[in-house]
Amino acid sequence: MNLLRLHAENFRNIPLAAVGLEADSVFLLGANGQGKSNLLEAAGLVTAARSFRTTETRPLIRQNQPQGRVFFKVRHEHRGETEITLTLASGAKQIEVDGEKITRLADFIGQFPTVVFSAEDIQLLRGSPGLRRRALDLTLAATDPDYFKALSRYTRALRDRNKLLKDEAPTASRRPFERLLAEEAVKLIAARSQGVKQLSASLVECYSELCGVDESPALQYKVDCQAATTEDFLKTLEQQQRRDEAMGSTQKGPHRDDLAFKLKGRSARDFASDGQQRGLVVALRLAQLRYFQSRTGLAPVVLADDVLGELDPVRRAGFWRAVGPDLQVIATGTEPPVGDARQWKIIHVEGGAFDEAKGEA
Incomplete structure (x- = not known):
């Protein structure tokens, strides 16, 4: 284009x-x-x-x-x-x-x-998990309409369940939203796992081309709640019920997932130099570019x-x-x-x- x-x-x-x-x-x-x-x-x-x-x-x-x-x-x-x-x-x-x-x-x-390369991208490594989730969601949603739909449904169900928790509504009133939340959570976890795996493989190639060295870069998906099925996620919600009620919000799920940048097997955020960190985030954007090309043509x-x-x-x-x-x-x-x-x-x-x-x- x-x-x-x-x-x-x-x-x-x-x-x-x-x-x-x-x-x-x-x-x-x-x-x-x-x-x-x-x-x-x-x-x-x-x-x-x-x-x-x-x-x-x-x-x-x-x-x-x-x-x-x-x-x-x-x-x-x-x-x-x-x-x-x-x-x-x-x-x-x-x-x-x-x-x-x-x-x-x-x-x-x-x-x-389009793929944006910005000096502010360093915050993908140094900033909050929310920034990393948003970047990942935009990357996956831009190539997969089903992911976008699952994310939208999950977000709405999460909002509705949280409102009921804050209002101290009866447990039974939360059940329909919890099932929808669980159904979409499983889709998001599976798609993120596969997407991050592909991005990480491309990150290795892009970092080598960018920096001219082999420093074993990696992008790791840090899933907040392991759930292979809807019932798995519903079980987690049941186990977390008292805590969620006390906090007035849902404490486990894809909305708390994160990504970790690794270099030579260690946390890039804690141990990489400024130049290495900047190289990693630029390499991630290059990997995103190639991901778009491979998925959409x-x-x-x-x-x-x-x-x-x-x-x-x-x-x-x-x-x-x-x-x-x-x-x-x-x-x-x-x-x-x-x-x-x-x-x-x-x-x-x-x-x-x-x-x-x-x-x-």
Whole structure:
């Protein structure tokens, strides 16, 4: 897939912009705070209508405006040239593909894949389990509609059970939600186990290409509740019943799963150097890119948000080797790109305005 054009209206600090992205390599160049990352964030919405920087919609809409809008024109392997419009309003999103409204997110998510590389990705290793779960869920949901449905159903059932727990409702009133919770939990656990296994295998290859060394990297799925069947999970809920009632929430389940990064058999969070940690999270995004390719047959667009400046020359060269020459790359930075063979289209960014007139690098 290639992004050909992007229009943004009342998005972040961008009042109105129409940017040509038809080149294979596009570099958004400008000082910090001018709108480079905002445009990249807008581009990333084409995959799941969700930002890689926030879970909220309101911050995406320009201040004092009721709504924002992003328009995409893409060249797609299966659909040909396709137009997508995403309208953002507080608490609501509307998606149209070639003029047809999309009523279910499951019918849209992952159809137009992008993979974002950001300096903030380091928090996938150093941050909370919730960040890692969200990244894993987005990766799996983007290639498997059934996973997305199971996750949505699990989330609703969990919310309903937790409300009953907080309200101290009778045990019998929780039973229907617990069975639904258990049915979907088993699906999520199985899919996450298989998905992490595939990502970890690819992580090994990507880390070697990126860093040029063999340090036995691994991604480990830390399942909170082992449950092969619905009855297994229901038994766990029964065992946890008193604790759940005391806490007013469900204490065991996929909503408490985690991922662990390993290097040389040890916790990368505790023992890896800063350079090794950054190499691991970049390798994970590369593994995600290859996962998308293998599962969908589509070529994701690479969105690199000021990440190359975080890499040393060896890892920067390895990054371009791992990405390869065939994928479209849209990158940002405060200095022009150096040290790679790409012919860049440079777009200068200042104050939410985008100047394409200054040519290539």
